[in-house]
Amino acid sequence: MAPRANWKGFLRLSLVTCPVALYPATSESEKISFNQLNRQTGHRINYIKVDADTGDEVPNEDIVKGYELEKGQFIEVTKEELEEIALESTRTIEIDEFVDKTDIDPRYLIRPYYLRPDGKVGHDAFAVIRETIREMNKVAIGRVVLTNREHIVALEAMDKGLVGTLLRYPYEVRSEQEYFDEIQDVKVTKDMLDLAKHIVNQKAGNFDPEKFEDHYESALVELINQKRAGKVIRRKERPKGENIVDLMDALRKSVGGAAAEAAAQKKPAKKSKKASAGQKEMLMPIAGEKQAKETKAKRPVATKSQRRSA
Template identity: 55%
Template sequence: MAAPRAYWKGTLKLSLVSCPVALYPASTAVEKTRFHMINRETGNRLKQQMVDAETGDVVEGDQKGRGYEVSKGKYVEIEKDELEAVQIESNHTIDIDSFVPEGEIDKRYLDHPYYIRPDGKAGVDAFAVIRDAMKDQDRVALARIVLTNREHVIAIEPLDKGMLGTTLRYPYELRDADDYFEDIRSPKVTKDMIELAGHILDSKAAHFDPSKFKDEYETALKALVRRKATGKPIRAAEREEKPSNVVNLMDALKQSLKGGGARRAGSTARRQTPHRRAAKKSHRSSARRRKAG
């Protein structure tokens, strides 16, 4: 299978070692169900128009410009050539500045992921040397790259036979956690509570497996569209009753530990018919009698 069209092509450079590479977006929204705005009377798709916020008049293409709001309702207009004068021109080079331990990268900085692979056969050896050296030392490269006229910091790490590059946000793009966490009170939590919660965590221990992620809303949207397109009636899904709020935290932890592991199986059992439950009960009773005999 041929690789899709590259999003960016250039050179990955480590000191005097360099190799041609290509970047491909590692994520896509193509499979997501999307809707268009339509005219309910004609069924035709609607198009958007830019409208002057004060006069309500439609603004044509040659009247559109960019402005930065310097005070409420006051804008300074930025001309296209002025904007181009400060844009960074891509030299199509990924310059590696440093290598850091992977665990030191704050996950809040992670932005967009890209697959990186050699572009052609010429630089495969150099690509493999850089990739395997990072794998050997468990390090992530921090480099600079220009995408869409803006310079980004990109974290590069080995991934299978290629590399994964993830653009990083700048500090000014992150909100301060203290604004959200500072007023959270620090209650006294007993050791018994923490141990009980730890047992619950152990009972739900697993490995990261994205194949188990199920987008139930997306599945429901696709089913809705299929039924609607074939003229079948649409029925509203029954809402599950929300559990009442638990007042006693210790009781909630004990109950969770007692029934948490079997909760999923229990929810399935509750959906079974009385006849099936009775049959299972009879089977278990017979099995116990045979064992006792």
């Protein structure tokens, strides 16, 4: 089942308008997550909202928003007052301008969404906007309100739909000078640069997300399977970092290592399974299943829905 739309409204380019729906393009729900438990009882921990001074629990209908002017002094803002300042972009993505993709600093990128026509009408207008963006090889910049805040959104053509990426405002991006000013000005010699370039050429390839595996997620699956089977978990030796004494020597050794790695990568390798499908399969009954069942009888394993709720 397709996820529910995060937002529904209209996409507008001048006088061309069509109803659209916005869907999240990424998901974290397939990852393993944990609940917090009481070590003594094994029961889940629940959180309640309490008054900071009295300690009394506060029902949801009595909770309002407030902006802290100074320590302990708040200005209360009601839901009705927030609705009064609702922007036009609450219901409409108005395309303000078209820019080159290379103009967008990657630090401003937040997260992607899929945009498609909503319902049976408006497909013609949507196609006109989509194909104009595609043919002009541009990114359309507009505004949209999500979770009560207005965001800048960059729209690009993808297949039959559009990908909208939320962008940060300038005040949300920290200046690089804060962090880079103290970096020493180092003169890199031609020999060092040539060796480093040689390593890059040996490692050159094409970006393919299917080649990447979430090693931490795989380690979590292995850990859970081992605990289900009642196995003792032993600590692994961790590699220790070494200080580089001779940079040229390290570069020369790296060239040899990169060559061996490149040769190994030429051999056909099995593709890693996607986490969404692979995780379910990897968490199926494993060797030592009888022992795992006995362990499970003593200590229940969290269900997928429970993991998601953590």
